[in-house]
Amino acid sequence: MSAIDYAEKIxxxxxxxxxxxxxxxxxxxxxxxxxxxxxxxxxxxxxADVYLRTAISxxxxxxxHYGKVRMPDYRWGIFLADPVAERKIGFGDxxxxxxxxxxxxxxxxxxxxxxxxxxxxxxxxxxQQRLLGHTCPSLYDLRNLFQINVEEGxxxxxxxxxLHAYFGRDGREEAEELLxxxxxxxxxxxxLTTFNEPISDWLSLYCFTYFTxxxxxxxxxxxxxxxxxxxxxxxxxxxxxxxxxxxVGETGLSRVVKRSLEVMKExxxxxxxxxxxxxxxxxxxxxxxLNFWCSSSxxxxxxxxxxxxxxxxxxxxxxxxxxxxxxxxxxREKTLNLVTPQGASDVxxxxxxxxxxxxxYLKDCEIGVKRWNRSIERAGSQFxxxxxxxxxxxxIGAWAGQPVDxxxxxxxxxxxxxxxxxxxxxxxxxxxxxxxxxxxxxxxxMAGWIAPPxxxxxxxxxxxxxxxLH
Ligand code: BYC
Numbered sequence: 001m002s003a004i005d006y007a008e009k010i011x012x013x014x015x016x017x018x019x020x021x022x023x024x025x026x027x028x029x030x031x032x033x034x035x036x037x038x039x040x041x042x043x044x045x046x047x048a049d050v051y052l053r054t055a056i057s058x059x060x061x062x063x064x065h066y067g068k069v070r071m072p073d074y075r076w077g078i079f080l081a082d083p084v085a086e087r088k089i090g091f092g093d094x095x096x097x098x099x100x101x102x103x104x105x106x107x108x109x110x111x112x113x114x115x116x117x118x119x120x121x122x123x124x125x126x127x128q129q130r131l132l133g134h135t136c137p138s139l140y141d142l143r144n145l146f147q148i149n150v151e152e153g154x155x156x157x158x159x160x161x162x163l164h165a166y167f168g169r170d171g172r173e174e175a176e177e178l179l180x181x182x183x184x185x186x187x188x189x190x191x192l193t194t195f196n197e198p199i200s201d202w203l204s205l206y207c208f209t210y211f212t213x214x215x216x217x218x219x220x221x222x223x224x225x226x227x228x229x230x231x232x233x234x235x236x237x238x239x240x241x242x243x244x245x246x247x248v249g250e251t252g253l254s255r256v257v258k259r260s261l262e263v264m265k266e267x268x269x270x271x272x273x274x275x276x277x278x279x280x281x282x283x284x285x286x287x288x289x290l291n292f293w294c295s296s297s298x299x300x301x302x303x304x305x306x307x308x309x310x311x312x313x314x315x316x317x318x319x320x321x322x323x324x325x326x327x328x329x330x331x332r333e334k335t336l337n338l339v340t341p342q343g344a345s346d347v348x349x350x351x352x353x354x355x356x357x358x359x360x361y362l363k364d365c366e367i368g369v370k371r372w373n374r375s376i377e378r379a380g381s382q383f384x385x386x387x388x389x390x391x392x393x394x395x396i397g398a399w400a401g402q403p404v405d406x407x408x409x410x411x412x413x414x415x416x417x418x419x420x421x422x423x424x425x426x427x428x429x430x431x432x433x434x435x436x437x438x439x440x441x442x443x444x445x446m447a448g449w450i451a452p453p454x455x456x457x458x459x460x461x462x463x464x465x466x467x468x469l470h
Contacts, residue, residue: 004056004079011077013058014161025164026078029175033156036179037072040127042149044134046072049468050146051457055079055154058237066458068468074150078161081236089227091329092316099229103166111228111317112167116174117191118219119159120181122152124195125212127183129205135437137202137447143457143466144248148209151241158234166230193395194296201433202450203256203281207293210249210368215300217242218321218361225319250368251453256281257372258451261379270381276432279448283376283383285429290385291406292424294365295393301358303397304338310350320357340398341410354397358390393424441469 004013009027016023038046050071053064058079087099103111126149136142156178163171181188184196194215199208220242224235263280264270272282302309312318313331323329334349336356349356365387373384389408391399403416406423425433436449444463446452456462 004058004077006056006075008077011075012079012161014078014080014165016078019165022165025172026161029160029164029172032176032179033076033153033160034072036123037126037153040123040130040182041153042071042126042130042133042146044131045146045467045469046070047470048146049470051143051460051464051466052147052150053458055237055241058082063240071146071150074153076150076154076157078157079154079237080230080233083229083233087229087232089316090225090323091319092227092314093330094227094316095329097227099232100227101229103228107228107315107317108167110312110315111231112163112170112174114223114312114318115159115162115167115231116178118223119156119163119174119178120191121195121216122156122159123178124181124183124190124192125149125152125208127190128195128197128199128208132199132202132205135202135439136441137437137450138440138445138452139443139466140453140456140462141202141252141450142441144244145205146467148245148248151245154241155238158238162230162234192300194300197296201430201437202252203286203289203433204293206249206252206256207289208249209245210253211290211293211297211365212300213242213245213249214361214364215297217246218357218364219300221321222318222357225321225323227316252450253286253368254372254375255451255453256286256449257283257375257385259449260286261375261381262451264381265379270383279436281433281436281449283381283385285425285433287385288423288425288429289433290369291388291392295388295424298358298362298390299394299396301361302354304340304355304358305347305351305398306354307351309353310348313350313353320353321360338398341402342398362387362390388423393420441467 004011008016010016010030047070049068051066052069052074053066054075055063056065057063058081089095089097089099129145129149132145133142160175163175181190183190184198189196194212199205220235220239224232224239226232260275260280260283263275263278267274267278272284275282320326328334331349335346336349336352337344338347338352338355369385369387376383388406391404391408392406394400403411403413405411438447440447443465452462456464457466
């Protein structure tokens with residue numbers, strides 16, 4: 001286990017003190033990061049004391065330390081999972097060779113692009129969520145939001161460390177650019193589409209942390225297999241933080257469903273108008289939010305047929321999540337039958353890896369939906385939630401721009417355009433959801449549209465003052 005040195009200006013377990021040049025470069029970037037946090041983060045809450053967890057070691061057994069912290073004082077740092085002795089490359093054409101501690105010249109620009117794309121999402125999500133604190137449904141939820149925000153900030157540090165340590169001047173310039181692009185900015189947007197979508201209500205936040213953070217899990221797991229060992233180790237530790245973000249999404253949506261079912265029982269009806277009048281989210285409305293965020297997140301896997309994914313795998317840069325579970329790690333002989341609007345065809349497996357990953361991601365997304373449907377069934381309702389087809393509302397890949405309904409069938413474009421407002425949130429739906437978003441900050445109390453969580457944080461009661469506002 002490597003301890004984290006908190007005496008340093010930048011907490012780290014990478015012996016930063018042993019590399020003065022790197023240390024100075026990162027200490028130069030640090031105030032730029034803090035300035036970005038101050039301008040683009042949840043800056044209206046800078047004075048609040050938040051019950052946050054902070055990494056104190058990187059081993060699995062309880063790395064977290066909990067305590068009240070003002071967010072600008074959070075100790076963002078550089079934490080890599082411990083090295084695996086004599087680690088070998090686990091897939092691709094160089095399988096079995098020693099993992100790289102430095103980047104082979106020929107893969108420099110591709111790896112830089114992957115790291116920058118990953119890094120870009122982290123501050124993007126903080127920007128997307130920066131105003132949500134004003135409409136929190138409880139102090140418990142407010143604390144979870146801020147926990148996610150500071151950890152996304154740390155994930156940015158994780159990528160910036162790699163850029164500074166392994167990419168020289170180019171890397172330092174990219175690190176500055178990560179603070180210069182902004183979510184939704186007309187001139188300098190974030191790289192991936194989902195990270196330019198506004199997240200202006202908590203229903204969207206729970207969907208984002210359910211669907212988009214889960215893409216994060218899959219991407220980080222595939223980068224955790226990388227032949228470039230420092231990237232693999234960084235991602236392994238990031239995954240331990242990512243789990244909490246998905247927990248917030250999954251339990252958040254479960255609590256919304258639970259409350260809807262309670263209100264349906266109270267009013268003795270499942271009529272959406274009556275549920276809304278009683279101040280809760282009707283299930284068809286929740287379905288629209290699921291359709292929106294799931295389809296947007298599906299784009300994050302890239303095209304179904306991708307020469308980038310083939311090269312990244314063959315060259316050992318990016319594997320499949322949990323590469324160990326597969327038998328064939330070369331994939332030179334395999335094909336996958338893919339259906340595109342042009343028809344079905346066999347595609348070399350190497351070129352279809354984005355799709356393979358998207359399919360396993362969808363299976364993971366199904367787990368929560370099944371659980372929500374079980375509670376809906378138990379409550380005696382006929383309604384069922386579902387995930388949209390992976391062909392629905394796509395902007396990237398073979399199905400981009402195709403008029404496809406949520407079940408996956410091609411339809412007339414005119415009818416598709418007309419029907420879209422019944423499949424994803426309309427302006428009226430969004431206005432209704434926004435009307436529910438009233439700040440609740442009395443310890444232990446919940447907004448009327450969401451059920452309380454089953455338990456508090458770190459064994460504390462729900463009534464604990466998770467955020468002390470000033
Ligand atoms: N939007 O061959 P293609 C997370 C671009 S989330 C815009 O189809 P490829 C988090 C693509 O960049 C995880 N552009 O796909 C969650 C490429 O452009 P270049 C983030 C897109 O390259 C919540 C071109 O289209 N991590 O951590 O095989 C909160 C052709 O690409 C999109 C990563 O994404 C899109 N949706 O795969 C906080 C991992 N999709 O490069 C954080 C790093 C594709 O030719 N990134 N394009 O100019 C990657 O592995 C890959 O870049 C992608 C695309 C999986 C995104």
